[in-house]
Amino acid sequence: MTVMSIAGLQLALPANQNNFDTIAREVSSVKKRFPHVGMVVLSELATFGPAPRHAEPLPGDTEARYAKLAAQTGVWLVNGSLFERAENRVYNTTSVMSPDGEVVARYRKMFPFLPYEEGISAGSEPCVFTIPGLGTIGLSICYDMWFPETVRALCWQGAEVIIHPTLTNTIDRDVELSIARSNAATNQCYMVDINAASPMGVGRSIIVGPGGEVIHQSTGEHDVILFDVDFALVRRVRERGWQGLGQPLKSFRDHPVAYPQYQPDARSKTLDGLGPLKKPDNLA
Template identity: 55%
Template sequence: MNNPRKHFGIAALQLQLAEADNLELLLQRIQKTKLRFPWVRMVVLPELALRGVGVQHARELPSPEEQAFCRSARELGIWLVPGSMYEKCGSAVFNTTPVINPDGEVVARYRKIYPFLPYEKGVTGGDQFVVFDIPEVGRFGVSICYDMWFPETTRALTWLGAEIIIHPTKTDTIDRIDELSIVRASAITNQCYVVDVNSCGAQGVGRSIVVGPEGETVHEASVDEEIIAFEVDLDKVQRVRERGMKGLGQTLKSFRDGKVRYPQYEQGAESAALQKLGVLKVPD
């Protein structure tokens, strides 16, 4: 009998999306993916796939759109991470990713900790890390786009036990090639899978990427629409973390056992060097 933990099917949907209401298109693509790849147990969409940018799209959660995703997950019997959407909470707006289980229940909502400031105007950063367990499979973490530029966020998810990091992205700029380097570095230094899914078309430049715990590229997409269906091997994550990357660096053990105190994390810490950089604003 196959070990149910060993392999887990995921589909990352790099879709050609307009800066418009994409709900029906997304629901169709989710259903089509499950029909085409019946072994897939989780579907992941890009950041802000629902409507694109603009805090005017913010809705209180649960919203009718989120509930539609819940119905889809329940009908198809899948885990669903439907990218992210702008969430209105009082006077604040968050960039939020729901995590939906096969019973159609929202088991977590992750609020992007680092909005893409100064460009992602009007969005408040969250302050909670999110991990969730899939029984008999493993622990997953959630991160959104610009979060990964801050390696502390990925390390925090790893510290909390994440073996696979789901990372919806919306990048339509020339720094996509740099993001690919960050994804690879994040996977190899945290000895985990990173599933980084971007939009294409009007919303993004594509080039989604899935990287494994030894820094291996499972798949790097083109700039066109792609359904990236693949399996992760959770036993490999455990083996790499225990034995070291390629039998070499046991990074997480060294981090766990280290006694160093990082000056930037001391209570009340300030950096004279960083203060000299001035205010966070769009370049003149």
């Protein structure tokens, strides 16, 4: 068996309060209604909203509650993310819990949404984990996917499905949908992009298959997104091409080019000329 059923929860949760009990009810309800669900995915910062004052050390109390919830419901549980306090820094961190209640992965967002996500430190390590008997899953958070190197690094390490909690409430959500499709197509993987509904986000979560095909796209309302991922399909697409067409991962592997932007001490006059990373000034 190479198929796993996943439920993405696009929830309408208030910011700046503890939403855990509501989330726990939703997770339990989904598992009760759909006993075959193997994984549940939440949106970025679903528990408390985008307030760093709620940062906790990891391991911590909230993560432990999620681990207990995973064990009670018997699912792989991706908690969206929490703000993590570590070594006088704050990170935006996703935790993954197994059906046994074990924390099997933690991923720190590598690209905080600067200059707006102030005071949040960047992680430095791509993160994948393996579900025995099924396949390998990579973790990505929100703004990370605007940088194609992040998803490519995950797939380089074997990821066949990218779990991508996000929290977007801005006009660029439509652009993010196209980026999700592009990342799926160029890396021949599933993209599972789960956003929050109003009031925290604008919804429009998207599930994309390994050819860039849209499996489901939500509206802005509360949505329980139930779908199957087929790891064997990913492997077939990577071997033969989607619909027997392009095989980009093989071409990337085999091409001898040494990209200049990735060489040691590489600098770009164009990028250096853009000025500092800061909030825009008033337009003249």
